[in-house]
Amino acid sequence: MKRIGILGAGTWGMALARMLTVSGNDVLVWSAIEKEIDSLSTTRKHPNLPQMKIPDELRFTKSIEEVCKDKDILLFAVPSVFVRSTAAKARPYVADGQIIVDVAKGIEPDTLYTMTEILADELGKEGGPKGVRLVALSGPTHAEEVAIDLPTTIVSASKDMEAAAYVQEVFTNNVMRVYTNEDIKGVELSGAMKNVIALGVGISTGLGYGDNARAALITRGIAEIARLGVTMGCNVHTFAGLAGIGDLIVTATSMHSRNNRAGILIGKGETPENAVKEVGMVVEGMNALPAALELAERYQVEMPIVQTVNAIVNKGMGAAEAVKSLMERGLKNELPQGYEK
Numbered sequence: 284m285k286r287i288g289i290l291g292a293g294t295w296g297m298a299l300a301r302m303l304t305v306s307g308n309d310v311l312v313w314s315a316i317e318k319e320i321d322s323l324s325t326t327r328k329h330p331n332l333p334q335m336k337i338p339d340e341l342r343f344t345k346s347i348e349e350v351c352k353d354k355d356i357l358l359f360a361v362p363s364v365f366v367r368s369t370a371a372k373a374r375p376y377v378a379d380g381q382i383i384v385d386v387a388k389g390i391e392p393d394t395l396y397t398m399t400e401i402l403a404d405e406l407g408k409e410g411g412p413k414g415v416r417l418v419a420l421s422g423p424t425h426a427e428e429v430a431i432d433l434p435t436t437i438v439s440a441s442k443d444m445e446a447a448a449y450v451q452e453v454f455t456n457n458v459m460r461v462y463t464n465e466d467i468k469g470v471e472l473s474g475a476m477k478n479v480i481a482l483g484v485g486i487s488t489g490l491g492y493g494d495n496a497r498a499a500l501i502t503r504g505i506a507e508i509a510r511l512g513v514t515m516g517c518n519v520h521t522f523a524g525l526a527g528i529g530d531l532i533v534t535a536t537s538m539h540s541r542n543n544r545a546g547i548l549i550g551k552g553e554t555p556e557n558a559v560k561e562v563g564m565v566v567e568g569m570n571a572l573p574a575a576l577e578l579a580e581r582y583q584v585e586m587p588i589v590q591t592v593n594a595i596v597n598k599g600m601g602a603a604e605a606v607k608s609l610m611e612r613g614l615k616n617e618l619p620q621g622y623e624k
């Protein structure tokens with residue numbers, strides 16, 4: 284039995300909390316929202332996961348000190364925009380050498396840091412722990428399915444392979460199969476960027492386009508993510524793996540995906556603001572857009588789908604017109620030119 288502290292009681296944090304509890308661990312969940320802790324601990328239900336019963340053994344706390352102290356693993360499960368502020372609050376209580384797992388997917392706009400880079404930066408400040416061991420856990424994993432024990436695979440990524448293997452052991456059970464990968468940058472980049480492509484796929488569906496367009500956007504979408512990733516020094520095979528194409532497929536083809544759902548609403552003519560409101564939870568693809576554009580610019584990589592999604596979401600370009608501009612781009616060779624063979 285491992286002692287696991289989970290920061291964040293949203294959909295993913297709670298689905299993992301239940302899974303880790305039923306697989307025999309001692310789990311304590313903290314949320315920044317006190318009312319959320321009151322409601323979860325009394326109703327034993329999560330509003331976005333109506334089919335999931337929260338086991339009696341799963342405990343809750345309003346104290347960030349208590350959730351951080353004496354744990355084998357700390358799991359950061361807050362949306363990407365809250366990772367830095369949550370790490371700052373946790374900093375005084377995190378032990379030296381602590382294994383920390385992040386499941387949020389995103390890139391910070393100004394620094395262009397991945398989530399574990401934010402954690403390293405924020406926890407590394409004065410008064411913080413020394414030598415934390417950071418792992419990113421990412422893959423094709425809808426909380427709604429993990430919450431009801433449907434078979435799932437995921438990647439435990441870290442430069443510290445001992446830590447990745449430890450997390451692999453703890454998170455593996457009869458419904459969750461965990462792979463390790465040392466290319467943490469590629470894993471985290473994929474997790475953030477696929478949300479932007481999924482928004483684009485949703486827009487295409489909302490416009491009434493079919494499976495051919497969806498397959499084209501998924502395939503050319505992973506091609507542009509890989510082009511960026513390889514230029515940044517990532518392993519090209521990561522993008523063909525579970526955290527790469529695997530996660531993009533699940534995000535771009537499922538109605539569980541808020542990025543896909545928000546895109547569909549935009550494709551049908553809803554404003555991006557209203558689409559986010561209607562989906563009602565974080566739409567990480569919208570949050571990741573500015574950083575995606577900046578990375579493309581910094582590394583001088585062509586990312587036409589990302590740019591088209593941005594033109595629709597942030598520049599008021601009509602969705603149909605934007606798709607037409609993608610179709611009319613100069614003709615290309617499908618194979619990568621120049622970055623790898």
Ligand SMILES: NC(=O)c1ccc[n+]([C@@H]2O[C@H](COP(=O)([O-])OP(=O)(O)OC[C@H]3O[C@@H](n4cnc5c(N)ncnc54)[C@H](O)[C@@H]3O)[C@@H](O)[C@H]2O)c1
Pocket residue numbers: 291292293294295296314315316319360361362363365368369386387388389424425426427564565567
């Ligand atoms: N939902 C999934 O299936 C899934 C799967 C894999 C990865 N993820 C990633 O996990 C992250 C969290 O996703 P989610 O689905 O749990 O999101 P969510 O919208 O359900 O999360 C909302 C939660 O965030 C926390 N929160 C709200 N305001 C906060 C604040 N000011 N400070 C700190 N915490 C605050 C609260 O606990 C709240 O319940 C995202 O980055 C997402 O991409 C989600």
